[in-house]
Structure formats: structure tokens, C-alpha cells
Amino acid sequence: MSWSDALRRTVLAGLLLGMGATLGACSFSPVYSGTLADQPSLNLAYAKPTSRLEQIIYQELSLRFGSSTAPTARLATVSAASSGADMVVTTTTNPAKPVSVTVTATLTITARDGSDTEPTVLARTASAEYTRSGQVLADNAAATEAAERAARGAAESLRLAVLAAQRR
Template sequence: MWSSSAARTLRALGLGAALAALAACSSFTPAYGPQSVAEGRLALAYAAPNNRLEQVIYQDLALRLGPGGDTGAPRVSVTARSDVRRLARSRTDNPRTEFEAVVTADLVVTEADGAVSFTATRSASAVFTRGEQVLADVSAETEAAERAARAVAETLRLTLLGALATAQ
């Protein structure tokens, strides 16, 4: 006959062995990061940027998708533009006014033979404030446009990964 404490100990050891076996069968793979599923380095060639916003987008894509430069690889070209609009009107004496910088980018992926394989257009925005200091206003607008360009680069990267995954 088993004593109740010996039976409990045996049950706990059996449960621990079962949990250890289950844990050995599974692994945790991060969705993002250096060892991730979405980390895939792609063989791409990037077009030359024509303005600062395109440079920010290309740098972000190259950082996350791979540096590019492969001959015979699909060519990624991005055309980016920004627009600024006032968010609200106020009749207060406060000289600070909120604006929004909107960056729109067109992505075109062209195969080595010249055929266009994928196109997409994405937009993102960032809010900034203007006051009565010209240098600060220009810096705020530039910084907001670059923040929006980084957000556009992220959506373009995810769109490109999705398009390439469904194409395979």
C-alpha cells in the first residue's frame, strides 16, 4: 500500500516529467528581432534617393530588409513627397499652432527584365507645433516629416514582405 505522501510525490514527479517533455517539444521564436521569422534578408536593389524623405525610407528598408546592391535582384524604387496642413483654428492669444506633416510614398518593384511586379502607395503623418521662432518651426517641420517617413518605411516594408510571401 502506498502512503498518501508517497503517492503525492510520485504524482508530482510524473507531472514534472510530462511538463518537461512538453517544454522540450516547443520553442519560442520571436516574431521580430535578429533571430526572428520576419528577419528575412531579401535580395533587392534600391534606387538612388531624390530627396531627404526618400533617403530616410531607403535607409530604413535597407536596415530591415538587407543592404541591397545585388545584381539581377528586383529593383525597389520609392517616390516620396510631403505636405503640411494646419490641424485646428483658434481665436486664442496663444501663438502656438498645431500642424500635421503627411508623407506619401509610392513603391515600385521592378524585376531584372524590366517588368513591374508590385506597386503600392502608403501614407503616414506626424503632428508638430509652430510658434513665433522661425528656426524652431523649420526644425519641427523637418523632424515631423522624417518621423512620418520612418512610419511610411515601416508600412512599406510590411507591405513588401506580405506581397513577396503571397507571390511565392
């Protein structure tokens, strides 16, 4: 004999409720927002930027992690350098050829609470491209904008590396 329709519906409903309860017990930590970014262990004080690229990285990190003015907050120091964005535009045979800009950023997080904890050093690289038009002003603006986009990409990569280091 086959099962009756009522019994089939009851079993199916029980399975769906059981699977829902099982999946509801799982927990995920959002990477882009949530309580993970609000943990006190992420309270950082930031050093002063020495370049525009460092300023962008500091702004992106402080936007995501917040910043602390406590004297014992860990100090985050960034050094950033770009390559490939030659601001002096030379005459080329093909001005529409894409040019790549690479930003290498190193983040050093140092404890200032008197402990002898080793500093955390994270390095990330990001690239962005721009196309020259043959006009000096437009080419310089495009190179600057590409370097800033690459700095934002490096900052996002550093942010994810900090979150991964916190989970270890």
C-alpha cells in the first residue's frame, strides 16, 4: 500500500521543519559588518599618514574598524608605495594602451600596553589600470585616480587579513 496524502504531507512538513532548525543552529560571522568589527580587540589607533595613498588606507581601515584614542590601543602603521604610475607623460605611439598601477601596502600593528607581544606585520598588493589619452592633465588625473583605486583595494585586502589574523 502507498502512504496516504495526509501522512506524506506530515512527514514532508516534519523534514522541512527539522532541516530549518538544523540550519538555524549554524552561525556565520559577516565579514563586511556586524559584531566582528566591533570587538574591543580591533580597537586601533592610527599613525599619521605621510602620503595620499597612506591617508586613503588609514581612512578605509578606520571606517571599517573604528579608531581609538586610548593610550593603550594598538598602533596601526601603514607604509604604501605605488609603481607604474609615472606622472610624467611621455609621447608614445599608442596613447590608448592601458597602464597598470600597483600599490603595495604594509600594515604593522604594535601593542602599546607594555606587553612584549610581537608586532603583526601584514603586506598586501593591489593593482588598477588606466588608459592614457595623450593629454597631460587627463593622463595625470587618470594615473592619480588609478593609484587611489589600487590603495582602496589594498586597504580592503589588509582589512580581511586583519580579520583573519584575529580569528587565529
